[in-house]
Amino acid sequence: MEISPDVWVLYEWRGLRLNATIVFTWGVMALLVVLSWIITTRLSEGETVSRWQVMLEVVVTTIRDQIDEVGASDPERYLPFIGTLFLFIATANLLTILPGYQPPTGSLSTTAALAICVLIAVPLFSITRRGLRAYLKSYLRPSPFMLPFNLISELSRTIALAVRLYGNVMSGTVIVGILISVAPFFFPVLMQLLGLLTGLIQAYIFAILAMVYIASASRAQHKNDPAPDAEHSRTSRKGD
Amino acid sequence: MQIDWLTVAAQIVNFLVLIWLLQRFLYRPITDAMARREARIEERLSDAMSRRKEAEDEAEDLRKKREELEKSKQEMLEEAREEADELRQRLEQDIRDEVEQKRETWHEMLKDERADFVRELQRQAGHKLLNISGRLVAEFTSGKLDDRIAQSFIANLKDLDTNTRKKMAAAADSADGPALVETAAALETADRGKVTRAIHEEFETDIEVDYRVDDEVLLGVRLTIGEQTVEWSAARHLNRLNRELDALLDSARTVRRRKTAD
Numbered sequence: 001m002e003i004s005p006d007v008w009v010l011y012e013w014r015g016l017r018l019n020a021t022i023v024f025t026w027g028v029m030a031l032l033v034v035l036s037w038i039i040t041t042r043l044s045e046g047e048t049v050s051r052w053q054v055m056l057e058v059v060v061t062t063i064r065d066q067i068d069e070v071g072a073s074d075p076e077r078y079l080p081f082i083g084t085l086f087l088f089i090a091t092a093n094l095l096t097i098l099p100g101y102q103p104p105t106g107s108l109s110t111t112a113a114l115a116i117c118v119l120i121a122v123p124l125f126s127i128t129r130r131g132l133r134a135y136l137k138s139y140l141r142p143s144p145f146m147l148p149f150n151l152i153s154e155l156s157r158t159i160a161l162a163v164r165l166y167g168n169v170m171s172g173t174v175i176v177g178i179l180i181s182v183a184p185f186f187f188p189v190l191m192q193l194l195g196l197l198t199g200l201i202q203a204y205i206f207a208i209l210a211m212v213y214i215a216s217a218s219r220a221q222h223k224n225d226p227a228p229d230a231e232h233s234r235t236s237r238k239g240d
Numbered sequence: 241m242q243i244d245w246l247t248v249a250a251q252i253v254n255f256l257v258l259i260w261l262l263q264r265f266l267y268r269p270i271t272d273a274m275a276r277r278e279a280r281i282e283e284r285l286s287d288a289m290s291r292r293k294e295a296e297d298e299a300e301d302l303r304k305k306r307e308e309l310e311k312s313k314q315e316m317l318e319e320a321r322e323e324a325d326e327l328r329q330r331l332e333q334d335i336r337d338e339v340e341q342k343r344e345t346w347h348e349m350l351k352d353e354r355a356d357f358v359r360e361l362q363r364q365a366g367h368k369l370l371n372i373s374g375r376l377v378a379e380f381t382s383g384k385l386d387d388r389i390a391q392s393f394i395a396n397l398k399d400l401d402t403n404t405r406k407k408m409a410a411a412a413d414s415a416d417g418p419a420l421v422e423t424a425a426a427l428e429t430a431d432r433g434k435v436t437r438a439i440h441e442e443f444e445t446d447i448e449v450d451y452r453v454d455d456e457v458l459l460g461v462r463l464t465i466g467e468q469t470v471e472w473s474a475a476r477h478l479n480r481l482n483r484e485l486d487a488l489l490d491s492a493r494t495v496r497r498r499k500t501a502d
Contacts, residue, residue: 036265083266116248
């Protein structure tokens with residue numbers, strides 16, 4: 001049984017395989033970009049606003065508010081990265097209701113790619129905000145002995161991020177596949193509905209966790225600032 | 241659980257491209273549009289506020305102007321009323337003056353008329369008196385009144401006081417023209433001769449004497465030599481009568497006025 005769209009190769013050229021993950025990713029990307037483009041070309045700045053524009057504005061402002069709630073002082077700065085994470089994962093997961101569609105987030109390669117992006121984004125945002133020295137110093141907190149643990153934490157949370165999303169989405173697909181063979185009529189539909197909910201929740205968790213990592217690394221460290229610990233506890237609470 | 245690192249690289253690229261595309265087509269347009277709308281609403285709000293302020297200022301201005309207008313209207317009305325009062329008083333005064341003047345003119349006219357009437361009365365009374373006296377004298381003395389007048393004149397001339405006599409004599413001496421004897425009725429030639437003689441004797445002169453009739457002399461004789469005049473006539477009595485008549489008329493008028501006032 002295929003559990004990853006990576007192995008579904010659609011085209012091969014001199015050893016470069018164009019698998020379903022990439023193709024469906026492109027599809028999701030195209031859908032997002034085309035929808036955005038169509039709506040934003042007819043933006044209104046007056047009192048009367050089209051309902052599509054209202055939808056986009058609600059989405060964007062909600063993401064911005066969420067970023068703000070996490071504690072980042074400048075939501076506009078993180079909006080493209082966090083917003084794209086959420087929109088991409090949510091769209092990729094919601095499209096599972098289409099027959100024949102394999103969510104690219106069900107591939108560990110995709111989730112790993114997204115996790116690597118977060119892994120790189122965290123120090124990037126932190127360094128541009130606080131400087132390299134302050135960022136590196138944060139690994140020696142609260143004492144230099146904690147350096148290895150900090151490094152492990154950085155890596156492990158990235159892996160956890162990737163595996164969590166992959167596991168949830170893949171398990172949904174697998175469960176539906178198994179159920180179809182066991183009880184082909186009613187249960188798969190229920191599981192699909194549940195899968196839609198899980199997909200949205202996963203998109204939210206992924207984006208929020210990424211934002212929490214970035215925020216905790218970017219925030220100026222004060223001696224008595226309990227914020228990083230609080231964020232860590234929040235991270236563990238939100239993790240599966 | 242397998243990772244295709246080529247796919248991972250491709251997905252990283254895909255994700256970065258998606259970030260760029262969404263930033264280009266979604267986030268920036270939407271946030272820009274929202275910011276512009278907010279700015280616009282802010283601008284319109286502030287515009288509305290400033291307009292409201294303007295309108296309030298204008299309303300305040302208008303209110304002040306209206307008050308001023310009302311005030312000036314009141315002032316003008318007051319002024320006009322005062323002018324009208326003044327004009328009315330002036331006109332009243334004019335009319336009063338005019339009435340007063342007319343009354344005075346009327347009084348003058350009345351006085352003149354009364355004087356004329358009195359003169360006429362005097363003249364007629366004189367004539368009546370003359371006639372009655374003439375008739376009485378004629379009846380009781382069986383002589384003529386002219387004769388009595390001439391005799392009386394001569395007697396009076398003889399009784400003339402020294403001072404007057406001297407003045408008359410001096411006037412007769414220095415006179416260029418003749419002496420003038422005026423009577424109400426023409427004297428007869430015999431009487432004229434007696435009178436002429438008496439004058440010549442009393443004033444010791446030979447002056448020529450002319451005779452003339454004058455209604456005003458009334459029952460008597462007036463002798464004029466140069467500047468000097470002596471007169472014995474009923475005129476004195478008539479003047480007295482005049483005065484009494486005046487007094488009588490005045491008292492009658494006073495009584496009438498008092499009655500109209502009551």
